[in-house]
Amino acid sequence: xxxxxxxxxxxxxxxxxxxxxxxxxxxxxxxxxxxxxxxxxxxxxxxxxxxxxxxxxxxxxxxxxxxxxxxxxxxxxxxxxxxxxxxxxxxxxxxxxxxxxxxxxxxxxxxx
Amino acid sequence: xxxxxxxxxxxxxxxxxxxxxxxxxxxxxxxxxxxxxxxxxxxxxxxxxxxxxxxxxxxxxxxxxxxxxxxxxxxxxxxxxxxxxxxxxxxxxxxxxxxxxxxxxxxxxxxxxxxx
Numbered sequence: 001x002x003x004x005x006x007x008x009x010x011x012x013x014x015x016x017x018x019x020x021x022x023x024x025x026x027x028x029x030x031x032x033x034x035x036x037x038x039x040x041x042x043x044x045x046x047x048x049x050x051x052x053x054x055x056x057x058x059x060x061x062x063x064x065x066x067x068x069x070x071x072x073x074x075x076x077x078x079x080x081x082x083x084x085x086x087x088x089x090x091x092x093x094x095x096x097x098x099x100x101x102x103x104x105x106x107x108x109x110x111x112x
Numbered sequence: 113x114x115x116x117x118x119x120x121x122x123x124x125x126x127x128x129x130x131x132x133x134x135x136x137x138x139x140x141x142x143x144x145x146x147x148x149x150x151x152x153x154x155x156x157x158x159x160x161x162x163x164x165x166x167x168x169x170x171x172x173x174x175x176x177x178x179x180x181x182x183x184x185x186x187x188x189x190x191x192x193x194x195x196x197x198x199x200x201x202x203x204x205x206x207x208x209x210x211x212x213x214x215x216x217x218x219x220x221x222x223x224x225x226x227x228x
Binding site: 041 | 116118144146153154155156157158161203205207209210215216217219220221222224
């Protein structure tokens with residue numbers, strides 16, 4: 001069993017839709033949770049960073065962490081074609097600047 | 113700020129040759145650099161962690177003699193794939209963090225290696 005599970009998709013939605021992306025994990029030591037966006041053949045860029053359980057909002061993006069269920073989510077409101085990318089969840093017991101364990105990534109396509 | 117570059121962005125080599133990939137932090141001193149490998153439609157897998165001036169720490173299953181990592185300065189780390197074979201073809205990505213940035217590592221744009 002992988003430490004972090006993520007549905008690879010692809011997920012196709014119409015422009016303006018609300019997108020929900022999720023990851024589950026098995027290692028209870030994870031305390032720091034991140035979402036990265038990766039365009040094709042590019043390096044990942046950090047979208048959201050959260051510590052422990054709770055919600056965090058940044059513009060159209062909302063990250064949720066439920067440590068009791070070992071489940072994290074990323075919501076994208078008013079999705080745009082420019083949001084089409086692969087979204088990777090990542091986790092660490094000691095912080096985002098240290099060793100990260102990534103999910104496989106979910107490929108998202110937002111269509112006009 | 114916090115820009116990481118990689119060179120080359122794309123390299124094709126013959127089987128049996130060695131390839132060196134550079135990772136540079138352009139505007140900060142990277143005390144720690146990470147090297148990842150990503151196969152098509154798969155996640156980033158950490159290969160090794162390197163701290164400036166010390167030997168790299170390799171993840172289980174990664175061959176130290178095949179993937180040589182050097183972190184000679186606070187702005188430069190290199191990954192050398194020795195005696196490359198077609199199965200080493202992959203997307204190699206580095207990232208860097210600095211002391212005090214416990215919440216963030218900055219990723220480079222990646223290097224696509226194709227071994228013929």
